[in-house]
Amino acid sequence: MAKRDNAVDLVGLLSVEGQDLAATWVREVSGSLKGRVGTAELDRELRELYDALLDALRQGATDVHADQMSEVRALLTELSRNRARQGFSPSETAVSIFALKRVLEPLLQEGSADDVRAYLELGRVLDGLGLFTIESYSQTREEIITAQAEQLLELSTPVVRLWDGVIAVPLVGTLDSARTQVVMEKLLQALVDTGSEQAIIDITGVPAVDTQVAQHLLKTIVAARLMGAECTVSGISPQIAQTIVALGIEFDDIVTKASLADALKLALRRSGVDLVAHEGAQR
Amino acid sequence: MKAPWTAGEKPQVHSIARSGDLVHIRQAIRALSQKCRLSLVDQTKMITAASELARNTLIYGGGGTVTSGLVSAGNKQGVAAVFEDSGPGIPDVEQAMTDGWTSGGGLGLGLSGARRLVDDFELVTAPGEGTSVTIVKWVR
Ligand SMILES: Nc1ncnc2c1ncn2[C@@H]1O[C@H](COP(=O)(O)OP(=O)(O)O)[C@@H](O)[C@H]1O
Ligand SMILES: [Mg+2]
Numbered sequence: 001m002a003k004r005d006n007a008v009d010l011v012g013l014l015s016v017e018g019q020d021l022a023a024t025w026v027r028e029v030s031g032s033l034k035g036r037v038g039t040a041e042l043d044r045e046l047r048e049l050y051d052a053l054l055d056a057l058r059q060g061a062t063d064v065h066a067d068q069m070s071e072v073r074a075l076l077t078e079l080s081r082n083r084a085r086q087g088f089s090p091s092e093t094a095v096s097i098f099a100l101k102r103v104l105e106p107l108l109q110e111g112s113a114d115d116v117r118a119y120l121e122l123g124r125v126l127d128g129l130g131l132f133t134i135e136s137y138s139q140t141r142e143e144i145i146t147a148q149a150e151q152l153l154e155l156s157t158p159v160v161r162l163w164d165g166v167i168a169v170p171l172v173g174t175l176d177s178a179r180t181q182v183v184m185e186k187l188l189q190a191l192v193d194t195g196s197e198q199a200i201i202d203i204t205g206v207p208a209v210d211t212q213v214a215q216h217l218l219k220t221i222v223a224a225r226l227m228g229a230e231c232t233v234s235g236i237s238p239q240i241a242q243t244i245v246a247l248g249i250e251f252d253d254i255v256t257k258a259s260l261a262d263a264l265k266l267a268l269r270r271s272g273v274d275l276v277a278h279e280g281a282q283r
Numbered sequence: 284m285k286a287p288w289t290a291g292e293k294p295q296v297h298s299i300a301r302s303g304d305l306v307h308i309r310q311a312i313r314a315l316s317q318k319c320r321l322s323l324v325d326q327t328k329m330i331t332a333a334s335e336l337a338r339n340t341l342i343y344g345g346g347g348t349v350t351s352g353l354v355s356a357g358n359k360q361g362v363a364a365v366f367e368d369s370g371p372g373i374p375d376v377e378q379a380m381t382d383g384w385t386s387g388g389g390l391g392l393g394l395s396g397a398r399r400l401v402d403d404f405e406l407v408t409a410p411g412e413g414t415s416v417t418i419v420k421w422v423r
Contacts (some may be wrong), residue, residue: 102302174309207327208309208334210335211389212338212389237325239327239328242324242328243400247400248392249392
C-alpha cells in the first residue's frame with residue numbers, strides 16, 4: 001500500500017508541468033554536451049526516456065532493476081552505447097541522467113514536505129539509472145576494445161607467398177592461444193588456396209614459446225603433413241631453443257632452421273628448384 | 284618457502300581471470316627480469332615458467348592471482364612470482380609433476396617444465412584447498 005502511494009508521488013513530481021520538464025531536461029543536457037549530439041536526436045532520446053520512466057513509475061517501479069523498468073533499461077543501454085561509440089566520457093554519458101535531478105530542484109522551493117520526500121526517493125532511482133548507464137557504457141567500451149584486438153589479430157598475421165609452392169608466416173610478438181590459432185588456420189587455408197607444398201613458420205619475432213604455443217605449432221605441422229605439405233620452423237633464438245629443451249618439448253621430427261633464408265633454401269630444394277650462382281655475374 | 288621480497292620494493296598483485304591477463308603477466312615478469320638484470324636466457328625461462336603457471340591457475344584453478352616482485356637473500360638478487368588459486372587443488376602431486384601427464388588436453392609439461400626452468404620451485408596444494416606455486420630465478 002505504502003509503495004503505491006509513493007509511486008503516485010513520484011509520478012506527480014515528474015508530471016506537474018508535463019512536457020515542460022522534459023524540454024528543460026533536453027536543454028540542460030544539450031548544454032553539457034556542447035552540441036556534440038544533434039538537438040533533434042537528443043530531444044527524441046530524452047523524451048522517450050522521460051515517457052518510459054513515467055510509465056515505469058506509474059506501474060510502481062522503485063528502482064532500476066524492477067521489472068517495470070525494462071523499457072527504461074533498454075533505452076538507457078542504447079543511449080550509453082551511442083555515447084561510448086561517439087567517444088563521450090563516462091561522466092558526459094551519466095550526466096544526462098543526473099541532469100534530471102537539477103531540473104526538478106526548482107520545484108522544491110514551494111514544495112511540501114511530501115514533495116521533498118518524493119524528490120529524495122526519485123533521486124535514489126535516478127542515481128541507480130545513472131550507475132546503470134555507466135555500466136552499459138563500460139561494457140560497450142570493452143566490446144569495442146575486444147573487437148579492435150580481434151582486428152589486430154587478423155592484421156598482424158599475414159601469410160606470404162615466397163615462391164611458387166612456398167608460403168611463409170612470420171610471427172611477431174606475443175603468441176597467445178587465440179592468435180596462434182588464427183595464424184595456424186590461416187596457414188592451412190593458404191596451403192589449400194595456393195596449392196603449396198612447403199610452408200615456413202618463422203618465429204624470429206616471438207619472445208617466448210610455452211607449451212601451449214608449442215602444442216599449436218605441433219598440431220599445425222601434423223595437419224599440414226596430412227595435407228601433403230611440409231613445414232619448417234625458422235628463427236628459433238638461442239634463448240627459446242634452451243627454454244624449449246628445458247620444458248621437455250620434443251621437436252624431434254620437426255625440421256628447424258636458424259634463419260628464414262636457410263628455411264627458404266631448403267624449401268626450394270625440396271620443391272626441385274635449383275639455385276645457381278653465375279660466375280662473374282654483375283650486380 | 285616464503286618469497287624473500289626485497290625490502291622497499293612492493294610486490295605487485297595481478298589477477299588471473301581471463302586469457303588476456305596472461306599477456307600482462309608475461310610483460311610484468313619481463314619488466315622485473317630486466318630490472319634485476321637476468322640474462323636473456325634466464326629472462327625467457329622465467330617468463331615461460333610464469334606463462335605456464337598462470338595458465339594452470341586460470342584453467343585448472345578457476346582463476347586466481349599472481350604476486351610478483353624482486354627478491355633478495357644475502358647478496359643474491361632475483362625475481363619471484365607466487366601463483367595462488369582456491370580451486371580444486373591437486374590430489375596427486377607426484378602424478379601432476381610427471382612429464383607428459385595431463386588431466387586436460389595439454390602437453391603435460393607445464394608444472395614439470397616450469398620446475399626445470401627456475402631455480403626455486405615450491406608447490407603447496409591440498410584437495411579442495413586450492414593451489415599455490417612459488418618460483419624464483421636468481422641472477423647469476
Ligand atoms: N592450479 C592447479 N589446480 C589444479 N590442478 C592443477 C593446477 N595446476 C596443474 N594442475 C594439474 O596438473 C596437471 C599437469 O599440469 P601441467 O604440467 O601444466 O600440464 P597441462 O597444463 O598440459 O595439463 C594438469 O593437467 C592438472 O590436472
Ligand atoms: Mg599447464
